Amino acid sequence: MTHSIPTTMKAWRLSRLGGELTFDTVPVPEVRPGSILLKVEASTLMSYMKPYVEGKLPPYHAPDGAFTPGGNCVGVIRAVGRDVWQLRPGQRVLLSSLFRSAENVPDPAQLLIGVTSFGPDSEKIQADWPNGSLAEYTLLPASAVVPADGFDDMAATQLSAAARFVVPYGGLVRGRLAAGETLIVNGATGAYGSAAVLMALAMGAGRVVAAGRNASKLDTLTALGGKAVVPIVLSGNIQQDAKALREAAGGGAEIAFDMIGGAQEPNSTLAALNALRREGRLVLMGSLMVDLPVPYLQLMLNSIEIIGNFMHKTDAFRNVLALVRAGRLDLRAIMPKVFPLSELISAMDAAGAAGSLEQVVMQP
Structure with missing residues (x-):
């Protein structure tokens, strides 16, 4: 035809x-x-x-x-x-x-x-x-x-x-983001990281800690996301950043979503990992260019879950469009x-x- x-x-x-x-x-x-x-x-x-x-x-x-x-x-x-x-x-x-x-x-x-x-x-x-x-x-x-x-x-x-949002949607679904949970987005000032912040809010996150190194971009993102978005400017020091992220998350986050692009060192990813609550989940969707050294005993004792995720499932675009139709997600962002x-x-x-x-x- x-x-x-x-x-x-x-x-x-x-x-x-x-x-x-x-x-x-x-x-x-x-x-x-x-x-x-x-x-x-x-x-x-x-x-x-x-x-x-x-x-x-x-x-x-x-x-x-x-x-x-x-x-x-x-x-x-x-x-x-x-x-x-x-x-x-x-x-x-x-x-x-x-x-x-x-x-x-x-x-x-x-x-x-x-x-x-x-x-x-x-x-x-x-x-x-x-x-x-x-x-x-x-x-x-x-x-x-x-x-x-x-x-x-x-x-x-x-x-x-919609194509900007479908990738972080796939990772947030894989990370089992639930309504009301607190999420840390590492790399929030990047293209997909910014979309992840807005997508998490559309999916019902109670608080999103937006972590990045560009303060002005974080301010713009906070203005879009409203009071549920807490911006944290990272210093590059793992312990210092983990403390700031944990405090911003109200004592720790249920999920850390790593969307850092092309990083040559793992410090911000490790800071996000260290800011998780017990039984927290770390979703890896970025492009860290070096190996991620993880603390074995810390992961085991705190039942921390690390999830690698590539892209999204076949129903992702349909679900993103459903969020737009419902007024939960504004593509004009x-x-x-x-x-x-x-x-x-x-x-x-x-x-x-x-x-x-x-x-x-x-x-x-």
Whole structure:
């Protein structure tokens, strides 16, 4: 079933990570079983898009051969393939770049569409679905998108902010955040850390201790979150910071949520760990670049739980949108900085410099 589809489109093509990046006219892909063709309305740009494209991020693995990069986006379905029963042309959806195989196996392979694969099984999926969202149209597995019913009146550039919240949502769910609990967010002045503070409030946290090193950013976050947010400027001293966090948490927190990005030392993570109550949980979702030395006896005697978490489950986008519909979460907290699709080069620089409550969005 098709709906107003041209034969060609504009798309960014990358020959390989570190290779040539060009803005080309290419054929619009045809639907196949299990797929949808999406007309892209707004594509969010990763803050690290420039070093990614330049091949400066060794852990990332792109498809063999030229591909269209780009992850999360908002769009309208223009066609669906066979074996797609409930999604329909004309429906607005969100793409979650995190795609997991639907095979009934113990450890389904996963992929970040348009970004990276994770090992041999993931590379097989990437070979089938190599292209991301930096194009006028993109072909996707049907299970990678989430209906955005009821959001037709919201600008796609604003709706795309849901992608900022879905990652911390996944970690807070994994950490079993319960209504009324106190949460420490380490890295609260970063993009996902700021979103974690606001998401925790939307999910019913009683108090959120926002920890970071930038006092002005913490003040901005506190103004948004209200009296339930307690800002703590970290010093880098583990004992001093742990004491300040514990006091701000009213004697200790039930959960510490670590969203620190690219840290070269573990001090703030250890301070958050040391500010937990007995039976507290530490959720690791950041990118600490060194090993985390943990105190074995302290963990055992206090029944502390450390939880590593990557991304989110498949229902996460639906639940985030439900919180928006209910008025618990305001996507307007994230300000879109909009660039035409053709201006990717300058947009990558802007994405790298964007503030924690800003998001660069490409619009075809």
